Amino acid sequence: AQSVSQHNHHVILSEAASLELGCNYSYGGTVNLFWYVQYPGQHLQLLLKYFSGDPLVKGIKGFEAEFIKSKFSFNLRKPSVQWSDTAEYFCAVLIKAAGNKLTFGGGTRVLVKP
Amino acid sequence: GAGVSQTPSNKVTEKGKYVELRCDPISGHTALYWYRQSLGQGPEFLIYFQGTGAADDSGLPNDRFFAVRPEGSVSTLKIQRTERGDSAVYLCASSLLAGGGGGYTFGSGTRLTVV
Numbered sequence: 001a002q003s004v005s006q007h008n009h010h011v012i013l014s015e016a017a018s019l020e021l022g023c024n025y026s027y028g029g030t031v032n033l034f035w036y037v038q039y040p041g042q043h044l045q046l047l048l049k050y051f052s053g054d055p056l057v058k059g060i061k062g063f064e065a066e067f068i069k070s071k072f073s074f075n076l077r078k079p080s081v082q083w084s085d086t087a088e089y090f091c092a093v094l095i096k097a098a099g100n101k102l103t104f105g106g107g108t109r110v111l112v113k114p
Numbered sequence: 115g116a117g118v119s120q121t122p123s124n125k126v127t128e129k130g131k132y133v134e135l136r137c138d139p140i141s142g143h144t145a146l147y148w149y150r151q152s153l154g155q156g157p158e159f160l161i162y163f164q165g166t167g168a169a170d171d172s173g174l175p176n177d178r179f180f181a182v183r184p185e186g187s188v189s190t191l192k193i194q195r196t197e198r199g200d201s202a203v204y205l206c207a208s209s210l211l212a213g214g215g216g217g218y219t220f221g222s223g224t225r226l227t228v229v
Contacts, residue, residue: 004156034217043118044157044205046217090156099170100212101147104156 004093006105014113015083021076021108023091032094033074034102035065039087047089050074061085083114116140118221120206126227127196135191135224139208146189147218148181149205157205163189164212196228 007022035047048059055067065076091105119138149157159173163183183189207218
């Protein structure tokens with residue numbers, strides 16, 4: 001069965017620092033990739049997605065992610081974080097050949113100190 | 115509606131009781147998904163509807179869990195003989211098409227606590 005791994009469970013950083021969250025998946029075929037964010041007390045929201053084309057994807061709020069097929073990775077980045085980026089971040093994979101459902105990683109809790 | 119609505123937002127029940135959790139998806143969305151999120155973990159797939167039928171129920175943990183979507187819109191997740199291990203946030207999501215080409219829209223979830 002396919003799986004999604006997020007390497008860091010907790011990340012603490014200061015405002016203006018750069019953020020990179022790792023995500024790896026285990027499936028050799030075609031995938032659609034997503035990052036979702038859950039701000040404190042709010043529901044899951046789509047941050048960005050990759051289906052095909054340019055492997056560098058830009059999302060909302062200054063986030064971007066890069067799909068590296070050879071590494072089965074889809075890491076999330078933001079050059080300069082703000083206190084409002086404090087949230088939990090989830091990587092997810094959709095494999096159409098395995099049914100039209102998202103498989104999520106375990107999440108990374110990010111705390112940005114003001 | 116404007117978003118995915120889940121009711122109740124919180125539910126506390128005693129072990130062994132029956133509970134129903136409701137999801138009202140975005141109008142016109144044909145696909146509906148149920149997920150369960152335990153503390154410190156990512157959402158875990160339970161079941162997915164395309165229209166009225168369950169297209170994939172492989173994530174339901176056992177036969178105490180059942181879900182319906184009789185008219186292709188509102189869905190109800192039913193849990194019989196609840197156990198303390200069922201305590202979690204139950205999330206519902208919908209998408210316009212199967213697979214969620216534009217990404218799913220999630221509701222705020224129902225926090226179920228079994229005491």
